[in-house]
Amino acid sequence: MPASKRRRESTWKSRKQNQQPHGKIPSLHELANEPNPESNTDNTQ
Numbered sequence: 374m375p376a377s378k379r380r381r382e383s384t385w386k387s388r389k390q391n392q393q394p395h396g397k398i399p400s401l402h403e404l405a406n407e408p409n410p411e412s413n414t415d416n417t418q
Contacts, residue, residue, distance in 0.1 A: 399407070
């Protein structure tokens, strides 16, 4: 039992230490001011 607990804690620690950052998450204000051609609300086709 102690060996499996030690292995489980070891894998958890290694996952936590090796996390890959995904970059800064933009705020809602930044998202609202960002030009996005896909969200064009002009439906005059």
